[in-house]
Every structure is written in C-alpha cells, then in structure tokens.
Amino acid sequence: MSGNRRQDTYTHAATPRRRLLTAAALAPVLAGVGAGTGATEARATPGAGGRRSIEPVPTTLADWRGVAKALGRPGDLLRGVMYHTPFPRGDLHVVSYGITVSPALALGSHVSFVRYSDHSVMLMGDLVLTERELQRTTDALQKHGIEQTALHKHLLAQTPDVWWTHVHAHGHDPVDLARRLRAALDRTGTPPAEPPKPSPPVDLDTAGIDAALGAKGRRIAGVYNCVFSRRETIVDNGMVLPPGLGATTAFNFQPLGGGRAALNGDFAMLAGEVQQVLKALRRGGISIVELHNHGLTDEPRLFFTHFWAVDDAVELARALRPAVDATNVVSLEDRRR
Numbered sequence: 001m002s003g004n005r006r007q008d009t010y011t012h013a014a015t016p017r018r019r020l021l022t023a024a025a026l027a028p029v030l031a032g033v034g035a036g037t038g039a040t041e042a043r044a045t046p047g048a049g050g051r052r053s054i055e056p057v058p059t060t061l062a063d064w065r066g067v068a069k070a071l072g073r074p075g076d077l078l079r080g081v082m083y084h085t086p087f088p089r090g091d092l093h094v095v096s097y098g099i100t101v102s103p104a105l106a107l108g109s110h111v112s113f114v115r116y117s118d119h120s121v122m123l124m125g126d127l128v129l130t131e132r133e134l135q136r137t138t139d140a141l142q143k144h145g146i147e148q149t150a151l152h153k154h155l156l157a158q159t160p161d162v163w164w165t166h167v168h169a170h171g172h173d174p175v176d177l178a179r180r181l182r183a184a185l186d187r188t189g190t191p192p193a194e195p196p197k198p199s200p201p202v203d204l205d206t207a208g209i210d211a212a213l214g215a216k217g218r219r220i221a222g223v224y225n226c227v228f229s230r231r232e233t234i235v236d237n238g239m240v241l242p243p244g245l246g247a248t249t250a251f252n253f254q255p256l257g258g259g260r261a262a263l264n265g266d267f268a269m270l271a272g273e274v275q276q277v278l279k280a281l282r283r284g285g286i287s288i289v290e291l292h293n294h295g296l297t298d299e300p301r302l303f304f305t306h307f308w309a310v311d312d313a314v315e316l317a318r319a320l321r322p323a324v325d326a327t328n329v330v331s332l333e334d335r336r337r
Contacts, residue, residue, distance in 0.1 A: 070178035073193030104221035105254040123169040131161040144180035212317035215331030224253040228329035261313035276326040284319025
C-alpha cells in the first residue's frame with residue numbers, strides 16, 4: 001500500500017414488532033397497483049423462531065406511476081421487485097479533507113418501495129440532511145408517520161456538516177406513503193429532478209478494481225460503484241428484504257486524477273464479522289467513520305461500518321478485499337445474472 005500517498009484521516013428505542021397479517025384478513029389492496037398484480041396470493045417463508053415471513057412479489061413500473069407522481073420524479077424497477085428513486089443532493093457543496101464530495105460519492109438520498117404478497121408495501125431509504133435541515137425534517141417525518149431507524153455520519157469531517165438518517169414505513173397505500181415522505185423531503189433543499197444524462201467516463205483502472213475485488217462494478221454519475229449483498233435471507237419486521245435492499249456492502253470510488261480516488265462506502269456485517277472487518281480496514285490504511293445499525297428489527301441483526309480513504313484506486317480495492325472476504329456476501333452484479 002502506498003502509505004506516502006494514502007490519506008489517513010486520523011493523522012491529517014426499539015419499535016414494537018407489528019403482528020403479521022394474513023392475506024385473508026386484509027381487505028384493502030394497494031392503491032394505484034393494477035389488477036393484474038393485485039391478485040397475488042400471500043407467500044411466506046419460515047423465519048426466526050418458526051415465525052412465517054412475508055415475501056416480496058414482482059411489480060412493473062406501471063404499478064408505481066402514482067408513487068412517481070407523488071415524489072415528483074421517476075424511479076427505476078430493480079430486479080423486478082424494488083422500486084427505487086434517487087434524490088442526489090446536487091445543491092450541496094461539501095468538502096471533506098480538502099476533497100469536494102460528489103453527490104454520487106456520498107450525498108445521495110434514496111428511497112425504495114417493495115410490494116409484498118399480503119398486499120402491503122414497505123418503504124425504506126436514506127436521507128442526506130444538512131445540520132440545519134435535520135431537526136425540521138425529523139419533525140416532518142414524525143408528523144407524517146415515517147419512522148427513523150438510524151442517524152449517523154458517512155464522513156469524518158465535512159463542511160457544511162451533513163447527517164444521514166434512515167427512514168422506514170409500512171402500509172397498504174404506496175401513494176400515501178410517498179406523499180408522507182415527500183412532505184419531509186420538502187423541508188430540505190433537495191433539488192428537483194433533472195433529465196437523465198449519460199454517466200460521464202470514470203478515469204480509473206476499473207478492470208484493476210474489478211480484479212482486486214473479485215467482482216464487477218459499474219459507472220454511476222461519475223463514480224465507480226461496487227455492491228455486494230448478504231447471502232443470508234434478511235427479514236425486517238416479518239418482511240423478507242429483496243437482495244440489494246437494506247443489507248448491502250457498497251464501495252464508491254470518485255476519480256481524483258492520476259489513477260487516485262476518494263473512497264467512501266459501508267460494510268454490512270453480522271456481529272461475528274465486525275472485528276475482522278474493522279481490523280482489515282485499518283491494516284489497509286482505511287479510516288473508520290462509523291459503526292452502527294441501520295434498522296431496528298432486522299433478522300439476523302446487521303451492523304454497518306462506514307469508511308474513507310484516498311489513494312490509488314486499485315490499491316484501495318486491494319485493501320478492501322480482505323474485509324470483503326471476512327463477510328458472507330456476493331457481488332450484486334453476479335447475483336443479477
């Protein structure tokens with residue numbers, strides 16, 4: 001590891017579990033979801049302690065038109081079950097350790113909706129908030145029945161101060177959930193949606209990064225992104241989380257020129273993996289930012305650590321690899337195939 005070039009930043013109440021409802025007891029159906037998907041019978045899988053967990057069901061983009069209208073922007077359907085909408089904070093000029101942080105590196109709010117076989121919907125996401133926005137947005141979330149499940153930092157030092165809060169809600173009307181979330185987003189400076197643009201080239205050795213990590217990444221809004229999902233089935237409040245939702249390890253490489261990158265991201269870990277990951281990161285000269293939970297009722301219980309480093313991008317990927325190997329994950333790109 002090129003220690004002379006690596007920037008080491010050290011030197012420079014639980015929600016009550018909702019009762020699972022059977023499909024027969026559910027009279028309401030999803031508002032805005034077509035009749036073709038509304039007839040799906042409830043499917044369940046065995047959960048912890050013998051409890052039955054409700055599974056997600058496939059949807060189409062047309063099923064989420066009302067949500068897109070309520071949120072004021074279109075989203076994407078991921079893996080046929082997860083409707084995902086990003087809210088990049090392009091209005092913010094955030095600097096961390098002399099580096100201007102791009103929205104795709106660490107300033108992207110996002111929310112996902114998943115429909116389940118009992119006709120209910122889960123909303124899960126992460127909001128990027130300035131310190132001045134934090135309390136008024138928290139008040140709006142509480143007023144409109146959107147739960148906060150975590151509040152933390154992704155960066156060790158930044159100007160202005162920025163916070164990340166995880167949000168969660170469950171109901172039967174996805175448009176209503178979207179409207180309630182929108183009421184909180186409107187208390188922030190999140191800019192309106194922009195027309196889609198091609199992702200700019202990423203001036204990094206992406207093949208070298210892929211080889212070092214043993215996984216293929218992708219270009220997103222000027223950064224190189226590599227995502228791994230947990231191999232286990234993760235259940236949150238009785239609902240099975242589809243791969244890529246709430247249980248991912250993600251690395252973002254922002255090009256700085258000359259093959260160097262700013263690295264930011266997080267690891268999703270079980271309790272028994274935490275110390276191995278933290279030690280592997282520090283052996284690689286990667287700064288640890290946070291250690292916490294993102295959810296309140298996930299099973300198995302997940303812990304997340306956020307990190308930061310600046311160095312040659314391939315060297316950073318090599319430093320990450322032992323920590324990846326210490327966790328039970330698989331490349332999300334591989335899982336898509």
